[in-house]
Amino acid sequence: MTEKPIITLLAVTSLDGYIAKHSGHAPATWASPEEQDHFLTRMDQMDWSVMGRVTHEAAFRPNRKRVVFSTLPEKPEWRTENHLWLNPDGNIQDTVMDQFVGASSVALLGGTRVHDWFLERNLIDVIELSVEPVVFGAGLPLFWHDQWSGFQRIDEIIPAMAKLGFDVEGGVRALNMNGTKLMRFFRQK
Numbered sequence: 487m488t489e490k491p492i493i494t495l496l497a498v499t500s501l502d503g504y505i506a507k508h509s510g511h512a513p514a515t516w517a518s519p520e521e522q523d524h525f526l527t528r529m530d531q532m533d534w535s536v537m538g539r540v541t542h543e544a545a546f547r548p549n550r551k552r553v554v555f556s557t558l559p560e561k562p563e564w565r566t567e568n569h570l571w572l573n574p575d576g577n578i579q580d581t582v583m584d585q586f587v588g589a590s591s592v593a594l595l596g597g598t599r600v601h602d603w604f605l606e607r608n609l610i611d612v613i614e615l616s617v618e619p620v621v622f623g624a625g626l627p628l629f630w631h632d633q634w635s636g637f638q639r640i641d642e643i644i645p646a647m648a649k650l651g652f653d654v655e656g657g658v659r660a661l662n663m664n665g666t667k668l669m670r671f672f673r674q675k
């Protein structure tokens with residue numbers, strides 16, 4: 487049997503659980519330098535990434551292997567030698583997973599509907615979450631899910647993740663002195 491790569495959702499959220507205030511609101515404009523360094527280090531360790539069209543176009547990287555979700559292509563389409571565009575409304579799970587044969591690590595990079603697509607299919611192994619000490623009040627959540635909304639303290643995130651099927655491992659790590667935290671959650675066995 488072919489080994490499935492580890493699929494890691496890598497994200498930074500506000501304290502209240504949002505990945506952006508609105509579509510187009512990029513983490514580079516509000517996340518801390520330490521978080522961004524951490525993100526870039528982790529991305530260098532990834533073989534593939536998956537993201538929605540907006541995230542792909544906002545951070546175009548010709549040399550990175552990517553699956554891009556979009557309703558635009560009628561069928562799977564390689565738009566560059568490294569970028570496969572797919573319409574996730576179709577029956578494409580096997581096509582997505584086939585790309586990762588031989589890979590050991592895949593990053594999920596947003597937005598929310600991409601996270602939901604993988605969560606619904608039970609395909610996420612690890613969630614690596616940075617939390618910045620900012621409150622957005624509204625915006626695009628990490629997941630569109632009843633269990634995920636309106637946090638006021640970081641320790642509310644851990645039980646919410648447990649309800650989504652992920653347990654924290656290694657506790658809460660400080661990324662800097664300003665309150666940016668990092669947590670790793672693993673899918674419950």
Ligand SMILES: NC(=O)c1ccc[n+]([C@@H]2O[C@H](COP(=O)([O-])OP(=O)(O)OC[C@H]3O[C@@H](n4cnc5c(N)ncnc54)[C@H](OP(=O)(O)O)[C@@H]3O)[C@@H](O)[C@H]2O)c1
Binds near residue numbers: 596
């Ligand atoms: N904080 C973080 O860690 C983090 C991570 C990543 C992104 N972001 C930010 O979060 C925001 C995300 O915005 P967004 O939600 O508009 O971005 P997005 O998911 O990157 O792009 C949305 C587009 O992707 C396609 N798509 C994604 N999932 C789909 C699905 N399940 N079914 C059909 N189409 C799907 C659609 O493309 P078509 O319109 O072509 O059909 C949709 O309009 C951006 O500002 C980005 O910078 C934050």
